[in-house]
Amino acid sequence: MLTDWTHWLSSKHPEQLLAFLWALLLTDGPRYALAKLPMCLWDFGRNCCDWVCGRERDRAFTYCPSVCVIIAGHNEAETVEATLRSLWGSYPRLEIIVVDDGSTDGMAAAARRFARQHAGVLILSRPDRGGKSSALNFALPYTRAEVVVSVDADSHQGTAALWEIVQPLGNPRVGAVSGTVIARNPFTNLVTWLQAYEYLSSIFVGRLLAARLGILGIVSGAFGAFRREAIDRCGGWDVGPPEDLDLTLAIRKAGYDIAFAPYAQCYTDLPESWWGLIRQRLRWERSGVVRNHCRKHLDLASFWSAGFRLSNFFVCLDNWFFNILCMIGIWVWIICFCWAPPAGWWQILVTLYLCYLVFELIQLLATLLYSNDLGRDLLIGTVFTLVPLYQFMLLAVRLVATTEELFFRKSFDDNFVPAKVRAATWRW
Amino acid sequence: MKPLTESSELIAELFAIDGTEARYGQTLHGREGETLSDRRGGARAIAGRPWTVIPMLADGRPDSAHRSAGHSLVLNAQGIGLECDVLEWRWPAAFAIGVQNGHGVMEYAGVDVCHTTNLAAGRVRIGGKFAGRAHDLIQPQVLTPTYHPETMTFRLPFADELYQAWQEAGVLQAVWLDRVQLCPRCQGLPTFRPGCRCCGSARVRNDRLIHHFACAHVGLVADFETPDGLACPKCRTDCLVIGSDYEYHAGPHHCLDCHWTESELEQVGQCVRCGLRFPGHQAHVLELTGYHVDRLDPLAFLQAP
Numbered sequence: 094m095l096t097d098w099t100h101w102l103s104s105k106h107p108e109q110l111l112a113f114l115w116a117l118l119l120t121d122g123p124r125y126a127l128a129k130l131p132m133c134l135w136d137f138g139r140n141c142c143d144w145v146c147g148r149e150r151d152r153a154f155t156y157c158p159s160v161c162v163i164i165a166g167h168n169e170a171e172t173v174e175a176t177l178r179s180l181w182g183s184y185p186r187l188e189i190i191v192v193d194d195g196s197t198d199g200m201a202a203a204a205r206r207f208a209r210q211h212a213g214v215l216i217l218s219r220p221d222r223g224g225k226s227s228a229l230n231f232a233l234p235y236t237r238a239e240v241v242v243s244v245d246a247d248s249h250q251g252t253a254a255l256w257e258i259v260q261p262l263g264n265p266r267v268g269a270v271s272g273t274v275i276a277r278n279p280f281t282n283l284v285t286w287l288q289a290y291e292y293l294s295s296i297f298v299g300r301l302l303a304a305r306l307g308i309l310g311i312v313s314g315a316f317g318a319f320r321r322e323a324i325d326r327c328g329g330w331d332v333g334p335p336e337d338l339d340l341t342l343a344i345r346k347a348g349y350d351i352a353f354a355p356y357a358q359c360y361t362d363l364p365e366s367w368w369g370l371i372r373q374r375l376r377w378e379r380s381g382v383v384r385n386h387c388r389k390h391l392d393l394a395s396f397w398s399a400g401f402r403l404s405n406f407f408v409c410l411d412n413w414f415f416n417i418l419c420m421i422g423i424w425v426w427i428i429c430f431c432w433a434p435p436a437g438w439w440q441i442l443v444t445l446y447l448c449y450l451v452f453e454l455i456q457l458l459a460t461l462l463y464s465n466d467l468g469r470d471l472l473i474g475t476v477f478t479l480v481p482l483y484q485f486m487l488l489a490v491r492l493v494a495t496t497e498e499l500f501f502r503k504s505f506d507d508n509f510v511p512a513k514v515r516a517a518t519w520r521w
Numbered sequence: 522m523k524p525l526t527e528s529s530e531l532i533a534e535l536f537a538i539d540g541t542e543a544r545y546g547q548t549l550h551g552r553e554g555e556t557l558s559d560r561r562g563g564a565r566a567i568a569g570r571p572w573t574v575i576p577m578l579a580d581g582r583p584d585s586a587h588r589s590a591g592h593s594l595v596l597n598a599q600g601i602g603l604e605c606d607v608l609e610w611r612w613p614a615a616f617a618i619g620v621q622n623g624h625g626v627m628e629y630a631g632v633d634v635c636h637t638t639n640l641a642a643g644r645v646r647i648g649g650k651f652a653g654r655a656h657d658l659i660q661p662q663v664l665t666p667t668y669h670p671e672t673m674t675f676r677l678p679f680a681d682e683l684y685q686a687w688q689e690a691g692v693l694q695a696v697w698l699d700r701v702q703l704c705p706r707c708q709g710l711p712t713f714r715p716g717c718r719c720c721g722s723a724r725v726r727n728d729r730l731i732h733h734f735a736c737a738h739v740g741l742v743a744d745f746e747t748p749d750g751l752a753c754p755k756c757r758t759d760c761l762v763i764g765s766d767y768e769y770h771a772g773p774h775h776c777l778d779c780h781w782t783e784s785e786l787e788q789v790g791q792c793v794r795c796g797l798r799f800p801g802h803q804a805h806v807l808e809l810t811g812y813h814v815d816r817l818d819p820l821a822f823l824q825a826p
Binding site for chain 1: 728730732734735736737738739740741755756765766768770772773782783784
């Protein structure tokens with residue numbers, strides 16, 4: 094079989110190979126790899142120069158605004174104390190506000206137990222669930238801090254994460270900063286392992302690239318810092334999901350830049366079953382591009398809208414092209430391929446798979462270049478041979494979710510938002 | 522010991538029945554003008570139960586060393602006649618007696634000695650009334666600490682040592698009654714009220730918030746108020762209807778003195794003696810302990826007429 098494949102490969106001209114290898118560019122992996130390559134080469138060269146010249150880049154924390162961390166959650170009694178423990182004392186004069194959004198498992202009581210022994214922790218409790226957006230907004234009247242950091246109740250922060258995440262806000266043009274979300278349970282099973290790899294390549298390095306290009310369009314709700322002034326100008330969080338993407342785009346629209354702090358790291362638990370993962374991604378994909386970039390925040394790309402910026406246009410273009418057009422393109426390619434399989438179809442598939450692996454290897458090297466925990470990241474990276482199959486599954490999820498949202502607006506039926514809010518909010 | 526059938530003679534002996542009025546000197550606590558027939562007019566029981574007798578010393582403490590056992594000869598609502606072992610010792614003016622009830626619990630009564638008769642072989646017959654110092658010691662009002670406004674303290678009427686001695690004798694049982702919060706500085710009695718967590722001031726303003734469902738905006742009620750009704754300041758939706766469009770939330774408390782903002786007020790104490798203002802959780806907590814005794818009810822031994 095291997096001999097067949099090598100004979101087949103050697104019999105093809107490069108133009109013939111490119112005729113079917115172009116389909117790879119429609120997928121996420123190779124596209125990211127090709128985009129990251131120049132950035133990595135540049136940074137690698139610069140690091141080498143620094144090493145040769147004995148120069149050390151100063152990463153001192155020079156900006157120290159007042160910070161308020163808001164932890165909004167529903168039924169997170171088991172995890173909220175660990176989250177509070179990871180935050181408390183990690184930043185000077187830190188305010189922490191826990192909003193219990195109608196929990197029935199004693200989340201407020203668990204947080205109060207911690208607050209009794211630790212100063213600066215405020216617990217707000219709402220008897221009825223009102224949704225994450227309003228829970229976050231509910232905390233705003235209680236603080237006058239310059240920077241508001243939203244943190245998920247089931248995550249914990251890495252070393253100096255708060256210091257890292259506020260540094261880009263020293264630039265007054267920056268309205269929000271995205272932190273890095275990393276898997277807390279990467280080696281539980283294959284599902285979490287693959288997700289951990291994906292988080293490293295798409296969040297840790299992928300957002301670094303987007304931020305360098307000035308087109309970062311998402312600040313994770315799990316760990317993101319927002320300038321208070323920017324939040325007030327946008328009126329706070331809007332009804333989600335995803336409330337984090339929505340606010341990020343609103344902040345961009347208000348004229349601010351979005352920055353990324355790769356070493357502001359937050360560890361979170363990932364779904365441990367395939368079905369849990371699929372449900373999570375269906376929710377993300379439904380409420381992502383179609384709802385926000387194509388409908389609600391379409392004016393980001395309007396040349397005639399007030400405050401138009403080219404970077405905002407590219408944010409939309411990036412999402413329209415890669416998340417919708419490329420996704421449709423790859424499915425058309427797959428259908429055509431299955432409808433009329435070309436001669437040597439399995440050789441083509443093997444070639445595509447191996448090429449994909451080469452691009453994944455590039456991505457892995459890029460991750461390791463920026464990694465601050467080489468051992469862990471290298472171990473996570475060993476799963477890269479299965480990533481093409483994993484990406485193919487996510488592509489199917491994206492197709493289903495996008496179709497549902499395009500035609501049925503399924504994101505507005507998501508029980509992530511309580512029924513009373515779903516009934517009252519606008520269906521964009 | 523004589524059989525109980527002879528008890529009528531014993532009664533006459535114990536209470537010196539001679540068909541006439543008793544002389545005052547024969548009874549320690551008989552009232553002036555009270556006749557024996559008055560005192561003995563009620564129902565009476567002849568009960569041969571075993572009793573524990575604990576003499577009371579002149580200073581009020583129990584004399585556990587001379588604790589003895591006895592048998593009741595006669596009992597009514599006012600007094601008891603019993604015969605007990607006594608070693609060569611002078612019988613006191615008061616004692617406590619205890620008897621086990623049907624549930625195995627010892628019940629006690631205080632008795633003032635009216636009459637004693639020494640018998641042969643170190644035994645003595647005693648007639649006594651449920652009155653006097655020992656009786657007073659087991660009354661509920663002297664077993665519970667009360668507040669004394671002049672000293673601003675909680676106290677028992679007698680010295681603590683006295684209660685402890687009777688507790689060691691098994692008559693009294695210490696019981697936890699209450700928990701009282703006192704001034705952490707002078708142990709005086711404070712007043713409590715909600716106030717600012719930061720400065721303790723009662724001058725606090727509480728804002729109400731509105732949560733507008735459609736845009737998730739949460740803001741002060743005043744921000745929503747317009748001449749035409751409620752309108753969301755974020756999304757400009759007007760004519761909001763409570764329940765379907767918005768809901769109220771209790772908002773932050775703002776201290777008008779120190780401008781502190783808090784979600785819940787703190788209980789702030791202020792001592793009425795020294796004037797110290799302190800957070801409620803810093804109050805000195807006094808565990809109020811009283812005493813309990815299972816008191817003997819003589820009527821329980823008497824048959825209904």
